[in-house]
Amino acid sequence: MATRHGLRLKKSSKAVNSPASSTTSSSKQFVETSVDGQSSPASSSARSKSHFFYSEAAPVDVERLKENVTVTVRFRPLSPKEIRHGEEVAWYADGETIVRNEHNPSIAYAYDRVFGPTTTTRHVYDVAAQHVVTGAMEGVNGTIFAYGVTSSGKTHTMHGDQRSPGIIPLAVKDAFSIIQETPSREFLLRVSYLEIYNEVVNDLLNPAGQNLRIREDFQGTFVEGVKEEVVLSPAHALSLIAAGEAHRHVGSTNLNLLSSRSHTIFTLTIESSPCGENSEGEAVNLSQLNLIDLAGSESSRAETTGVRRKEGSYINKSLLTLGTVISKLTDGKSSHIPYRDSKLTRLLQSSLSGHGRVSLICTVTPTSSNSEETHNTLKFAHRAKHIEIQASQNK
Ligand code: ADP
Numbered sequence: 575m576a577t578r579h580g581l582r583l584k585k586s587s588k589a590v591n592s593p594a595s596s597t598t599s600s601s602k603q604f605v606e607t608s609v610d611g612q613s614s615p616a617s618s619s620a621r622s623k624s625h626f627f628y629s630e631a632a633p634v635d636v637e638r639l640k641e642n643v644t645v646t647v648r649f650r651p652l653s654p655k656e657i658r659h660g661e662e663v664a665w666y667a668d669g670e671t672i673v674r675n676e677h678n679p680s681i682a683y684a685y686d687r688v689f690g691p692t693t694t695t696r697h698v699y700d701v702a703a704q705h706v707v708t709g710a711m712e713g714v715n716g717t718i719f720a721y722g723v724t725s726s727g728k729t730h731t732m733h734g735d736q737r738s739p740g741i742i743p744l745a746v747k748d749a750f751s752i753i754q755e756t757p758s759r760e761f762l763l764r765v766s767y768l769e770i771y772n773e774v775v776n777d778l779l780n781p782a783g784q785n786l787r788i789r790e791d792f793q794g795t796f797v798e799g800v801k802e803e804v805v806l807s808p809a810h811a812l813s814l815i816a817a818g819e820a821h822r823h824v825g826s827t828n829l830n831l832l833s834s835r836s837h838t839i840f841t842l843t844i845e846s847s848p849c850g851e852n853s854e855g856e857a858v859n860l861s862q863l864n865l866i867d868l869a870g871s872e873s874s875r876a877e878t879t880g881v882r883r884k885e886g887s888y889i890n891k892s893l894l895t896l897g898t899v900i901s902k903l904t905d906g907k908s909s910h911i912p913y914r915d916s917k918l919t920r921l922l923q924s925s926l927s928g929h930g931r932v933s934l935i936c937t938v939t940p941t942s943s944n945s946e947e948t949h950n951t952l953k954f955a956h957r958a959k960h961i962e963i964q965a966s967q968n969k
């Protein structure tokens with residue numbers, strides 16, 4: 575059979591050309607409770623221009639968008655080292671309640687879901703990511719962020735490892751499964767992998783692609799000259815990420831430091847069209863799925879060296895802008911959304927504006943040494959989505 579774009583990836587009787595229905599995740603309530611004096615529990619390319627749907631004049635469907643923004647919190651367990659060092663637990667998840675183990679006035683925050691330290695990434699994926707991936711395969715833009723301080727579990731959540739695959743490999747695998755289960759359409763998948771460091775956009779799939787410009791045309795924003803590779807299998811897509819990670823090594827002996835100081839954006843561009851007879855004139859779907867491992871949010875700390883200070887101020891600005899953009903998108907009252915204030919939000923403008931699904935996964939550590947940072951992350955997550963709190967709950 576003839577193939578479009580020289581590639582045919584297919585196959586369920588489930589037609590996917592209808593727009594995805596909105597996620598109807600009912601927001602639950604989570605309450606931070608003061609448990610004064612209690613001891614801690616042990617558990618405790620070439621760009622195809624047609625991808626971009628954004629238009630500044632397009633009305634934002636606030637109700638739909640609100641439903642399409644999901645904010646969750648994931649606690650990691652204490653590490654063996656932290657246990658050895660007798661680190662105290664300052665925060666923990668007690669079922670659906672987040673508890674602070676220190677004297678503090680009771681403050682209520684709300685999230686769509688809280689994941690405790692024994693929750694698997696697979697479960698996090700099922701709750702906080704799968705609907706975004708399914709939507710993207712059906713033509714609805716999707717963006718998943720991991721937000722949190724360094725060592726809170728962002729990379730564990732997004733990339734994972736052999737034993738515990740992260741959201742990126744799970745999403746890629748799901749995407750190809752959906753193709754197999756959708757015989758009525760044919761798909762073309764492309765990936766790009768970018769890094770933003772100090773407000774400079776670099777292409778991790780192309781060492782020559784440094785300091786790329788974000789541009790805008792009548793269809794929206796795009797990264798000029800970004801390399802996009804067509805992918806034919808999950809293994810192929812993941813090998814590109816591995817190669818991209820290797821590029822981050824260039825000139826750096828301190829990958830950990832670099833990784834905590836830069837945002838990485840893995841984008842799957844999905845194009846699909848009906849196949850078979852009578853498909854003439856039917857819609858071609860184009861969408862993007864952005865999977866983002868953000869820079870560590872701890873950068874607000876006073877830094878001593880000039881380089882660190884500069885990195886910190888860029889990270890602060892981009893994370894702050896991201897929080898403001900998501901918050902303004904959900905509150906629906908603001909006509910001006912400051913996408914332009916950071917490269918990250920500018921680059922994601924097409925995906926975030928109005929029609930896409932967004933999942934913000936905020937990773938936190940239970941340790942008392944990170945207590946204030948955890949609090950900051952919880953506040954950021956709460957601010958990102960205005961979930962009504964029906965009643966406060968104290969222990
Ligand atoms: P970040 O990317 O936020 O800096 P990492 O993902 O590298 O943090 O996590 C720091 C360490 O904690 C890693 O060794 C990681 O394997 C471990 N870790 C993070 N989250 C979890 C989790 N939910 N369960 C088990 N180990 C985790």
Ligand code: MG
Pocket residue numbers: 725728729730833834867
């Ligand atoms: Mg990391």
